[in-house]
Amino acid sequence: EEDMSSLDKNPSLEDVLQQAHSSGYRLVYVFAPPRPANASPPKAGLPGLLVDVKTTYSVSLFSFDYAALCQKAFRTPGIRIRKHVVGSGFSNGLKQLAIDSGVYSRFKVDKDVPNEGFEGMFGAWISNSVNRTLADEVFIAYESTDDACSEELGFISVRKVGNSVSIGLLAVSDKARRRGIAYALLSRAMIWALEELGGDDKATATVVTQGANAPACACYERFGFQKETVQEVYHTWLPKHLTSPMVPADQANPIPFCKQHFTGKELVYATQVINSGLDSAANFTMQCAAKIQELIGGDSERVIMVPSGTAALEMAALLCELQPGDEVILPSYTFSSTANCFVLRGVVPVFVDVKFADLNIDETLIEAAITEKTKAICCVHYAGIPCEMDTICEIAKKHNLFVIEDAAQGFLSTYKGRQLGTIGDFGCYSFHYTKNIICGEGGALSINRNRKMAGRAMVLWE
Ligand SMILES: Cc1ncc(COP(=O)(O)O)c(C=O)c1O
Structure with missing residues (x-):
């Protein structure tokens, strides 16, 4: 009801919000156009917080x-x-x-x-x-x-x-x-x-209700009413939506967070797995481990397929035979599993700050965090960017520590030409839905340059 005469005949939403703001309003509702109840919801693009359908x-x-x-x-x-x-x-x-x-x-x-x-x-x-x-x-x-x-x-x-x-x-x-x-x-x-x-x-007879009010919706439907249209309603607090563009370019056409690639043979192989009686140690699991080992190269003594990156980390923690009270150094910024796999064994996680440039552990701070209880360094190759492995391995060697690489996000990424996950004693990979190569949930552990440890890992895996 405000005087909108200063606006064009077909003002843009930004213009309307600007006008509302200069008239002293702080909160404006933006209604998406009504759509048939079975049509898909609008893509992001209207400003504000979605508060009602x-x-x-x-x-x-x-x-x-x-x-x-x-x-x-x-x-x-x-x-x-x-x-x-x-x-x-x-x-x-x-x-x-x-x-x-x-x-x-x-x-x-x-x-x-x-x-x-x-x-x-x-x-x-x-x-x-x-x-x-x-x-x-x-x-x-x-x-x-x-x-x-x-x-x-x-x-x-x-x-x-x-x-x-x-x-x-x-x-x-x-x-x-x-x-x-x-x-x-x-x-x-x-x-x-x-x-x-x-x-x-x-x-x-008509009635408008909130989609969130499930009891009311069920009541109207049982009474004989039928859903006609639905309509999103946004709360737009001013001037928040005037100072930042309403539809940032990357939201208008977002880069997918993760994208699935299918070769077309997945269903055929999945059928073969099912027809084989779902024997997890059979054909496909072994083929997969062998393929990964071929890809990551000779430093890997053995690759073991596990249900997740978390499971790979937990297996590495077990293989290190850590005892309650032992300490493991890890970055202060990572996914929870990197710390939990140790905490579950009673081990104390010692967090070391990360670097501003790449969010990886600051290798220059590691040595100061080492005590006589320290048994391992677990480094995370954040977003696939390699940690400073030469320095980390040198420190580990000097203090006789295991190096566990959390390469959940770094599968097939390299450091000075070497595959991440094959530089330390253990490499932990994730094939979770958001990772470089995905299978919904999945992971792998690489045991590097240590035949005896690889043998123990197979027993543990069994
Ligand atoms: C750094 C890091 N470590 C460990 C994990 C755990 O992997 P998963 O989700 O396969 O258990 C993830 C992934 O979520 C991760 O990003």
Whole structure:
């Protein structure tokens, strides 16, 4: 309702937000265009926090059986439904029910909207319904033993718009659930709708609800309403969305975080695996380990396929025979498994800061962290960028420490021409969905230049 005359005929959303901001507004709702309920949701692009998916339901008034409506509206045991009388005001109970009806609303979902604002809005909605500004009728359900009709158990507000009756607010008190009150109120509202629009065979009833309000959606659907459209609603706090571009270029056409590549033979091979009785040590697992060993080269004494990068790290920790109280040095920034595999054995993780340039362990800080309890250095090749392996291996040699390479993110990446994961004593790879080569979940452990350790690893694997 602001004066938008300074804007073009077809202002862009940025222009509207700019205008709203200069008019002093802090919060603007942006509604995505309604779409059919079965169409896919819009791609990211509208500004703000998604706070609501408004779902519109509708039903032909003539799909209802009048007698059945009367049965529910007037014969549901334990309750009595009355029309609210114009001018008779409303109780705090009714106001509270109105507020309760908004728990899933967009005003409640964004925690930055003050509670008083939310309550004020729903309080205003009921007061404007009983004074008939926003509704033509309000039907209230009372406990039937309650002759004075003092305690409201629920209510529904209705309004006629063209040849449709729309339901505004519907609320049932928490303590009166499962008594059929919502159906009774809906039935009463439909009877009113038929009285008002009975002559029009195209007449409908509609209701808009929040997609998040699953009980309400289920209730309307069971009552006979059908989903028509859904519509995303965003809260846009100003000026946040004026200072940063609304659709950053990389969001408009994002680079996929991870992408699956299929060669076309996967199903054939998967079928062969299943037909082989799922023997994990058979054909494919061994072929895979052999292929990886061929790829990473001669420093790898043995490659063992494991269920995940985490499992590879845990196996390396076991092979190092670490005891509770031992210490392992690792970077302060990594995935939790790098530390957990040691902590699970009672080992103390000693975190060393990472370098600003590549987020890998700062090799110049390692030596200062070594104590007589230190047994290993676990370095992480973050995002496939190699750690300074010459320095790390030199320190390890000097202090007689194992070197475990967490190469979860570094499969087939190299350091000075050498494959990551084959430089230290152990290399741990992950084939998790987000990694360089993926199989959903998966991992491998490379045991390097140590035949005895490779033999022990096979026993452990078994
Ligand atoms: C650095 C690092 N270490 C270990 C892991 C664990 O691998 P996985 O998810 O296969 O258990 C991951 C991957 O999530 C990782 O990024």
